[in-house]
Amino acid sequence: MSLIVVGLSHHSSPVTFREKFAFKDEVIPHVLQKLKDEKLVEEAVILSTCNRVELYASSPGTNVGSACSALKDFLVRHHQYDGPVGDEIYSLSEPESLVHLFKVASGLDSMVLGETEILGQLKKSYETALHGKHTGIRLNKAFQRAFNVAKQIRTETNIQRGSISVGSVAVELAETIFSELNDRHVMVIGAGDTSEKTARALLSRGAKSIIVANRSFDRAASLAEQLGGRAVHFDEWCQEFKNIDIAISSTSAPHYVLDRQRLEPMMKLRNQRPLLLIDIAVPRDIDPDVNYLENVYLYNIDDLHAIADDYLKQRKEEIARCEEIIQSKVATLFPHQGSRPPAENGGLVFGEP
Amino acid sequence: MSFTDRQYFSFAVILYGLSVLYSIFLWRRGFREDNKVNYLLLLAAFLFHSAAMFKRGLSLQQCPVNNLYEATTFITWAMALIYLLFGAWPRISFIGAFASPVLFSIGVFALMPALDHHGPKPEFTGGWLSLHVALFALSYGAFGLSAVAGFMYLSQEHDLKMHRIKVVLSRLPPIQRLEVIMVRLVTLGFALLSLALLVSVVWLHSIELSPSPHFDPKLIWAVLVWLMGLALVCLRWVAHQSVRKFAWGTIGLFVFVALTFWGSSLISPTHNSGPRQVNTSEPSPRF
Numbered sequence: 001m002s003l004i005v006v007g008l009s010h011h012s013s014p015v016t017f018r019e020k021f022a023f024k025d026e027v028i029p030h031v032l033q034k035l036k037d038e039k040l041v042e043e044a045v046i047l048s049t050c051n052r053v054e055l056y057a058s059s060p061g062t063n064v065g066s067a068c069s070a071l072k073d074f075l076v077r078h079h080q081y082d083g084p085v086g087d088e089i090y091s092l093s094e095p096e097s098l099v100h101l102f103k104v105a106s107g108l109d110s111m112v113l114g115e116t117e118i119l120g121q122l123k124k125s126y127e128t129a130l131h132g133k134h135t136g137i138r139l140n141k142a143f144q145r146a147f148n149v150a151k152q153i154r155t156e157t158n159i160q161r162g163s164i165s166v167g168s169v170a171v172e173l174a175e176t177i178f179s180e181l182n183d184r185h186v187m188v189i190g191a192g193d194t195s196e197k198t199a200r201a202l203l204s205r206g207a208k209s210i211i212v213a214n215r216s217f218d219r220a221a222s223l224a225e226q227l228g229g230r231a232v233h234f235d236e237w238c239q240e241f242k243n244i245d246i247a248i249s250s251t252s253a254p255h256y257v258l259d260r261q262r263l264e265p266m267m268k269l270r271n272q273r274p275l276l277l278i279d280i281a282v283p284r285d286i287d288p289d290v291n292y293l294e295n296v297y298l299y300n301i302d303d304l305h306a307i308a309d310d311y312l313k314q315r316k317e318e319i320a321r322c323e324e325i326i327q328s329k330v331a332t333l334f335p336h337q338g339s340r341p342p343a344e345n346g347g348l349v350f351g352e353p
Numbered sequence: 354m355s356f357t358d359r360q361y362f363s364f365a366v367i368l369y370g371l372s373v374l375y376s377i378f379l380w381r382r383g384f385r386e387d388n389k390v391n392y393l394l395l396l397a398a399f400l401f402h403s404a405a406m407f408k409r410g411l412s413l414q415q416c417p418v419n420n421l422y423e424a425t426t427f428i429t430w431a432m433a434l435i436y437l438l439f440g441a442w443p444r445i446s447f448i449g450a451f452a453s454p455v456l457f458s459i460g461v462f463a464l465m466p467a468l469d470h471h472g473p474k475p476e477f478t479g480g481w482l483s484l485h486v487a488l489f490a491l492s493y494g495a496f497g498l499s500a501v502a503g504f505m506y507l508s509q510e511h512d513l514k515m516h517r518i519k520v521v522l523s524r525l526p527p528i529q530r531l532e533v534i535m536v537r538l539v540t541l542g543f544a545l546l547s548l549a550l551l552v553s554v555v556w557l558h559s560i561e562l563s564p565s566p567h568f569d570p571k572l573i574w575a576v577l578v579w580l581m582g583l584a585l586v587c588l589r590w591v592a593h594q595s596v597r598k599f600a601w602g603t604i605g606l607f608v609f610v611a612l613t614f615w616g617s618s619l620i621s622p623t624h625n626s627g628p629r630q631v632n633t634s635e636p637s638p639r640f
Contacts, residue, residue, distance in 0.1 A: 177528055
């Protein structure tokens with residue numbers, strides 16, 4: 001009896017294919033029961049997210065190949081898929097299946113490398129199976145170890161460090177400048193989608209208040225209401241500038257809405273307090289010359305992307321360290337299987353029978 | 354096995370040196386690594402440093418500040434002490450990576466044999482002397498550490514302005530916190546220096562020295578440092594001087610202290626061991 005994984009992910013198939021195999025949360029307990037009723041598995045966990053659909057199972061027989069094949073057939077049959085199936089659905093046996101589980105838990109197999117959301121989704125899937133008594137010694141041990149490995153990787157490596165979205169990079173920049181974000185006042189100039197996300201990211205890290213200015217006051221009022229802030233008329237945003245600490249600008253103006261000449265007198269009213277300006281508009285809203293003013297820190301969309309890219313590069317550099325941890329944990333989990341090294345292709349065996 | 358106080362201090366300097374090497378490693382890694390090792394190295398160095406001063410103090414039966422070696426080790430000790438108190442905070446502890454080169458350099462300088470000159474038995478002993486010296490040493494230590502924070506601020510601020518990504522990737526303290534640390538340390542240093550000068554004036558009035566210490570070069574130097582500290586504090590608190598200029602000011606103040614401390618001590622008759630007449634009819638106050 002060993003752990004096997006059968007499924008499909010963003011690595012093996014496009015979303016048009018994956019969506020046909022997705023399980024809704026409410027049907028998962030029934031599917032798990034069906035798998036047991038059909039005696040395809042002794043233990044099973046189903047993970048179904050936007051990027052992957054995977055069956056983690058412990059099969060009753062000794063023929064791993066036929067167990068994988070049966071589960072693959074089950075997936076096709078359950079979803080009534082009648083198209084051709086090739087390498088899109090992969091299957092893995094130990095030790096590759098364990099390596100895969102640990103990588104998934106640690107975010108190493110995710111589309112956004114190192115993201116942590118998958119760990120929560122994996123825990124939820126496991127709890128669903130545990131609650132329905134669909135797990136046993138094998139899967140319990142494997143999943144508990146996977147959660148421990150994910151924790152270890154999070155604390156001992158930089159795989160999850162840094163932000164790779166514009167909003168999160170803006171938060172990191174703010175944290176490099178300000179001691180605390182708790183008492184910071186934020187202004188959004190131009191209620192675009194990215195500026196909204198950036199403002200939300202700042203609020204989630206404790207920013208105290210938010211002011212929204214937009215050419216359409218109704219849109220400003222609507223966004224301010226959603227964010228729990230205050231709306232001001234577009235021609236009044238300058239008057240609020242002496243009180244704010246962070247400004248996010250994303251208007252569609254064809255010219256600069258803020259230049260050095262305009263900002264300089266406002267800075268004198270601020271008693272040397274730093275001001276972070278985030279210009280995510282194209283064409284730019286803020287004259288780059290304002291960065292020469294003391295206590296003004298201006299970042300445009302390219303600067304933010306450059307930081308995000310560097311974080312991603314840093315995360316990629318950490319993969320080798322993470323894999324070392326995973327290999328050592330797999331070896332200690334089931335030592336008798338440690339003699340067989342994982343496949344060279346990272347454990348992904350596409351289209352196995 | 355028993356070590357001499359200088360040997361203990363040498364061990365401390367070696368550990369400060371190791372801390373410098375580890376700081377270079379941290380710097381090469383963009384200050385992304387944990388700084389616990391560096392904090393522990395500086396803590397170990399501080400323990401040896403304290404042992405050296407304690408041993409010297411025991412042998413003299415007084416506060417060990419009778420020559421330039423002892424005064425220098427006292428100032429670096431004060432600096433290390435202030436760092437260890439502040440550095441217990443996460444991220445703030447990175448100040449140690451910037452402070453260790455200063456501690457190491459001054460430590461190596463202090464170890465030069467000519468500085469540890471053994472003159473006649475010290476004429477002044479007791480609580481007043483200890484307080485006088487401790488307050489001065491702590492104030493210079495505070496100025497030293499504020500200069501370190503000032504250097505960190507300027508470096509971080511420059512990187513932020515230039516959009517250097519390493520500033521975001523590093524775990525160095527935010528610039529606003531560095532500003533707070535700088536201002537507090539300069540204010541603390543200035544307050545301690547003011548108190549030190551006050552103690553010195555009270556103490557000097559209780560004993561009669563010949564020649565009169567009122568125009569002693571060291572005293573004039575200390576007043577000059579005090580005026581510089583006053584200017585920094587006033588410009589910041591009253592005139593809201595820019596943080597960048599304040600950071601340069603803290604560095605300038607400590608560089609001035611570091612470059613002129615030994616020279617002013619050497620030309621000061623009061624602070625140089627040698628034949629001196631003391632009227633002991635009035636006993637010096639003790640704590």
